[in-house]
Amino acid sequence: DTEVTQTPKHLVMGMTNKKSLKCEQHMGHRAMYWYKQKAKKPPELMFVYSYEKLSINESVPSRFSPECPNSSLLNLHLHALQPEDSALYLCASSQQATGGSTNEKLFFGSGTQLSVL
Amino acid sequence: KQEVTQIPAALSVPEGENLVLNCSFTDSAIYNLQWFRQDPGKGLTSLLLIQSSQREQTSGRLNASLDKSSGRSTLYIAASQPGDSATYLCAVRYSGAGSYQLTFGKGTKLSVIP
Numbered sequence: 001d002t003e004v005t006q007t008p009k010h011l012v013m014g015m016t017n018k019k020s021l022k023c024e025q026h027m028g029h030r031a032m033y034w035y036k037q038k039a040k041k042p043p044e045l046m047f048v049y050s051y052e053k054l055s056i057n058e059s060v061p062s063r064f065s066p067e068c069p070n071s072s073l074l075n076l077h078l079h080a081l082q083p084e085d086s087a088l089y090l091c092a093s094s095q096q097a098t099g100g101s102t103n104e105k106l107f108f109g110s111g112t113q114l115s116v117l
Numbered sequence: 118k119q120e121v122t123q124i125p126a127a128l129s130v131p132e133g134e135n136l137v138l139n140c141s142f143t144d145s146a147i148y149n150l151q152w153f154r155q156d157p158g159k160g161l162t163s164l165l166l167i168q169s170s171q172r173e174q175t176s177g178r179l180n181a182s183l184d185k186s187s188g189r190s191t192l193y194i195a196a197s198q199p200g201d202s203a204t205y206l207c208a209v210r211y212s213g214a215g216s217y218q219l220t221f222g223k224g225t226k227l228s229v230i231p
Binding site: 006 | 148149151153158159160161162163166206208210217218219221222223224
């Protein structure tokens with residue numbers, strides 16, 4: 001199984017809502033990532049989890065709250081978002097996070113298209 | 118600042134033509150370079166990964182090359198098909214501090230005309 005599964009595929013929420021994005025992989029990868037991608041732009045890194053611990057937060061606003069309940073699951077909790085947060089949110093995984101293995105490949109999920117009204 | 122540049126930003130070719138997509142990077146100290154394909158509104162599909170010690174990788178009609186000394190990679194697509202239409206992203210994992218993340222180019226949007 002070389003899949004990263006993300007749910008939901010689409011999400012519309014108001015600025016006062018609380019919602020969560022979910023990501024799951026069963027490849028035994030120990031690094032998981034959240035990326036944000038605006039239309040016609042490359043993905044931007046938000047968070048990195050390594051061995052279920054948050055290792056990198058790329059100065060993301062606190063209205064985005066990541067959680068890694070176990071080595072296969074990654075959540076992104078959303079609260080009080082702004083319309084400019086509308087984007088495609090991508091989850092990814094790799095064997096490890098530090099890039100020490102030169103043949104390390106990043107696997108992406110199909111993303112959650114988020115619209116904030 | 119470590120950057121990745123992809124030229125052209127968009128490319129339109131007739132079906133059956135061979136084509137080359139270009140990627141350049143600013144620092145030769147890399148772990149690897151990965152080519153992705155992205156369909157509109159979808160996630161990224163990994164096509165090929167070239168390790169820093171390798172010169173090229175092949176998968177089916179795709180061939181990716183790497184020249185670290187000149188900071189360049191190319192993705193060659195043979196006998197293009199309409200189903201190849203997508204945005205192709207090049208991403209570099211630089212070594213050293215920050216090796217946890219990929220640096221992406223802005224992509225080349227490919228249209229293959231039947």
